[in-house]
Amino acid sequence: MLDLLLRLFSFIDRSNIGNAKLAGLDSDLGISTGTAFNTALLVFYIPYILVDVPSNLLLKRVRAGVYLPSLITAWGLVCTFTGFTKSFAGLVVCRLLLGLFEGGILGGVIIYLAMFYRRHEMLYRSGLFYCAAPLSGAFGGLLASALGTVEAGGYRGWPWIFFVEGAVTVVFGILCFFFMPDTPALATFLTAEEKEWALRRMQKDASGSTTVDVDNEKFDWGWVMMALKAPQMYLCAAIWFFLLISLYSFSLFLPSIISGMGYTSTIAQLLTAPPNMAGFVTVILTAYFSDKLKNRGGFIAVGIIVGICGYIMLLVSDQDPVKYAGTFLIAVGVFQASPMLMGWVSNNLAPHYVRAVGVGLVISIANCSAFIGTFVYLQRDA
Structure with a gap:
C-alpha cells in the first residue's frame, strides 16, 4: 500500500500543473501564449533523468527507509511552495527542484520492491505501483475542480492546488520514516522466523545466489558493466521511450484536451476522472493476468494498439463524444504497458x-521522451 500511495502523490504533484493551468496559472504568470508553459513542463525532466542511476546506487548506502521518505518530504515541500510562485522564472526553479527530488523515486521503489518479491510476483506489485498514475489523474481532476475555486489568505484558485496537495505529500513523507523498512531482514513487523523465510525465498528465486542478501552485497564496477552489456535493457528502453511520449503528453494535457471540447474549467477537471479510472482498472487487471499467464509482450502489444486507436479518434473526429471516447482508449492502452x-x-x-x-x-533513456511529449500540444494549436 505504501508504494501505491507513494506513486499516487508523485504523479499528482508532477502533473497538477496541468490542472493549475486551467485554474488560471498561465494567465497569472503571463505564460498563456508561446511555449513558456511547455518549457515549464520540460525542465522537470532534466534533473529527473540525470539523477536516476546515481540515486539508485545511493539508495543502499543511505538506507531505503530513510532515503525514500526524505525524497517524498522534499518534493512535497517544493510542490507546496510552488503555490507562492509569482513569475515564470520562479515556476521553472520549482519544476527543476521537483524533478530533482522525484527523479530517484521510480527506480528506487522498483528496486525496493525487488528486495521483497520474487520475479513471478513483481509484475502485479509493479502494476499496483503504476496504477497510481491514472488514479492520480482521477483524484487530481476532482481535487482541482474544488481547490481551483478556493479564495483565502490572499490567494485564489490555482495556488491552493499546490498548497493542499503538497502539504498532504509532506505528511505522507514524514509517516514513511516510521513505516518503511530498509530490507526484509530489518522489517520490524516480521518475526525472526519470517525474516529468515523471506531471505530463503529470495535466494531460491535467484538460484541460490548469496547476492540476494542485499545487506551484505558490496558494490563492484563489474556489476555496472554487466548491466551495460544486457541487450534486454536497451530493447525495453527503446519501447518505453516511444510509449512515454504518449503517456506524458496525455497525463499533462488531458485537462486542456477536454477543455478544448468546449467545457468550462471546472467541468473539464471533473471529466478527466472517468478515463483515468478506466486506466486504473485496466492496469490492475492486466498486471494480475500477466502474472498468472506469465506473459508480458502480448499485453504490451495489445495496449499499444488500443492507445493508437484512441489517438486516431482524437485526430480525425470533429465530434466531441467521439473524441472523449478516444481518451478512454488512450488511458486503457498506454497506462497498462508501463x-x-x-x-x-x-x-x-x-x-x-x-x-x-x-x-x-x-x-x-525512456524519460528522454519528455523532450518530445511536453511539446506535443502547443498553445497555438488550442
Whole structure:
C-alpha cells in the first residue's frame, strides 16, 4: 500500500500543473501564449533523468527507509511552495527542484520492491505501483475542480492546488520514516522466523545466489558493466521511450484536451476522472493476468494498439463524444504497458547493483521522451 500511495502523490504533484493551468496559472504568470508553459513542463525532466542511476546506487548506502521518505518530504515541500510562485522564472526553479527530488523515486521503489518479491510476483506489485498514475489523474481532476475555486489568505484558485496537495505529500513523507523498512531482514513487523523465510525465498528465486542478501552485497564496477552489456535493457528502453511520449503528453494535457471540447474549467477537471479510472482498472487487471499467464509482450502489444486507436479518434473526429471516447482508449492502452515494461526489466536483471544500474538507465533513456511529449500540444494549436 505504501508504494501505491507513494506513486499516487508523485504523479499528482508532477502533473497538477496541468490542472493549475486551467485554474488560471498561465494567465497569472503571463505564460498563456508561446511555449513558456511547455518549457515549464520540460525542465522537470532534466534533473529527473540525470539523477536516476546515481540515486539508485545511493539508495543502499543511505538506507531505503530513510532515503525514500526524505525524497517524498522534499518534493512535497517544493510542490507546496510552488503555490507562492509569482513569475515564470520562479515556476521553472520549482519544476527543476521537483524533478530533482522525484527523479530517484521510480527506480528506487522498483528496486525496493525487488528486495521483497520474487520475479513471478513483481509484475502485479509493479502494476499496483503504476496504477497510481491514472488514479492520480482521477483524484487530481476532482481535487482541482474544488481547490481551483478556493479564495483565502490572499490567494485564489490555482495556488491552493499546490498548497493542499503538497502539504498532504509532506505528511505522507514524514509517516514513511516510521513505516518503511530498509530490507526484509530489518522489517520490524516480521518475526525472526519470517525474516529468515523471506531471505530463503529470495535466494531460491535467484538460484541460490548469496547476492540476494542485499545487506551484505558490496558494490563492484563489474556489476555496472554487466548491466551495460544486457541487450534486454536497451530493447525495453527503446519501447518505453516511444510509449512515454504518449503517456506524458496525455497525463499533462488531458485537462486542456477536454477543455478544448468546449467545457468550462471546472467541468473539464471533473471529466478527466472517468478515463483515468478506466486506466486504473485496466492496469490492475492486466498486471494480475500477466502474472498468472506469465506473459508480458502480448499485453504490451495489445495496449499499444488500443492507445493508437484512441489517438486516431482524437485526430480525425470533429465530434466531441467521439473524441472523449478516444481518451478512454488512450488511458486503457498506454497506462497498462508501463508496469509491464518495468516489471520485465526488473525480472531479468540481478543481483542488486546490476538491477540498480539497469533500471536506472532504462528510466533515464525512456524519460528522454519528455523532450518530445511536453511539446506535443502547443498553445497555438488550442
